[in-house]
Amino acid sequence: MDPGSELRRLREEFEALKGGTKNKLSMIVFSGDLDKLLAAFIIATGAVAMGLEVVMFFTFWATPALRDKKKRARGKDLFGKMFGFMLPRGAGKVKLSKMNMGGTGTAMIKHLMKKRNIASLEEMISLAAELEVKIYICDMSMGLMGFKPEEMIDYPGVEFVGVAKFLEEAGDSKIQLFL
Amino acid sequence: MSDEIKADVTMDLKGLACPLPVVKVSQQIKKMKVGQVLEAETTDPGAHADFPAWAKSSGNEILKTVKEEKSARFYIKKLK
Numbered sequence: 001m002d003p004g005s006e007l008r009r010l011r012e013e014f015e016a017l018k019g020g021t022k023n024k025l026s027m028i029v030f031s032g033d034l035d036k037l038l039a040a041f042i043i044a045t046g047a048v049a050m051g052l053e054v055v056m057f058f059t060f061w062a063t064p065a066l067r068d069k070k071k072r073a074r075g076k077d078l079f080g081k082m083f084g085f086m087l088p089r090g091a092g093k094v095k096l097s098k099m100n101m102g103g104t105g106t107a108m109i110k111h112l113m114k115k116r117n118i119a120s121l122e123e124m125i126s127l128a129a130e131l132e133v134k135i136y137i138c139d140m141s142m143g144l145m146g147f148k149p150e151e152m153i154d155y156p157g158v159e160f161v162g163v164a165k166f167l168e169e170a171g172d173s174k175i176q177l178f179l
Numbered sequence: 180m181s182d183e184i185k186a187d188v189t190m191d192l193k194g195l196a197c198p199l200p201v202v203k204v205s206q207q208i209k210k211m212k213v214g215q216v217l218e219a220e221t222t223d224p225g226a227h228a229d230f231p232a233w234a235k236s237s238g239n240e241i242l243k244t245v246k247e248e249k250s251a252r253f254y255i256k257k258l259k
Contacts (some may be wrong), residue, residue, distance in 0.1 A: 044196035050236050051206035118196040127202065 002118035003175040006128045024053040027177045032061030032088065034106060036132060040179045048131040052174070056128075059138035063145060064088050065121070066137060066152050068143040073148035080146020090153070091121040109167035129156050136169075154174060184242055184254045186218035193222045193250055200226050201233050208239060209258050217255045223230065223237065226251060 027048045029040045044054045058066055064087040088094045099105035139160045170176045192200045200221045207217055229254050234241050240252040
């Protein structure tokens with residue numbers, strides 16, 4: 001056996017013994033609620049501080065939270081227009097999962113957060129970008145809700161992917177979460 | 180006094196809430212040299228649990244914690 005292939009075999013064995021995991025956190029962000037999205041970004045940015053690589057996969061109701069309030073997309077069909085109208089236009093428009101009370105609960109929480117110097121969801125997204133948290137957006141959710149890439153926020157390195165991409169990332173992550 | 184710790188960098192994190200104290204400290208530590216000491220002052224009550232947890236997993240050392248009336252000062256030594 002030549003030394004090259006022997007080395008390769010030993011390396012594979014070593015990776016298998018380690019469990020094949022990297023210092024990485026993979027997170028599915030499913031919820032479009034303000035409270036859960038905040039939790040997702042607090043965990044993501046905290047994880048970077050702890051030395052982890054972080055990957056967030058946005059799907060279903062979490063997708064509209066990444067829309068840019070200033071951008072509009074053209075050429076949507078009727079359903080796309082309906083979803084576009086009914087779903088929140090960006091992180092500033094998402095509501096609490098509890099005690100929303102027609103928007104007053106959400107406004108109250110936002111007021112309190114500002115008073116207590118807690119970062120807003122928009123600020124947390126900017127912080128995540130600064131810390132190089134990777135964001136993937138589910139391509140199928142985009143298509144289903146009629147969203148177009150040009151109406152999403154300018155997040156560095158954002159990619160539109162499918163489930164296999166998430167599973168590949170999750171497969172070698174030390175921590176996996178679903179929010 | 181011989182047990183006086185001299186900080187190379189001081190950070191005022193007063194008023195910042197979770198997760199910002201830990202995020203800011205980890206960013207600052209990255210810019211420093213091994214062996215240097217960072218003094219971070221925070222009013223976040225969670226920091227008493229968070230800073231030691233962060234130090235443990237990032238491989239740095241908390242030399243001393245000084246509790247003030249409304250805040251706490253952490254002396255963190257960069258180990259790697």
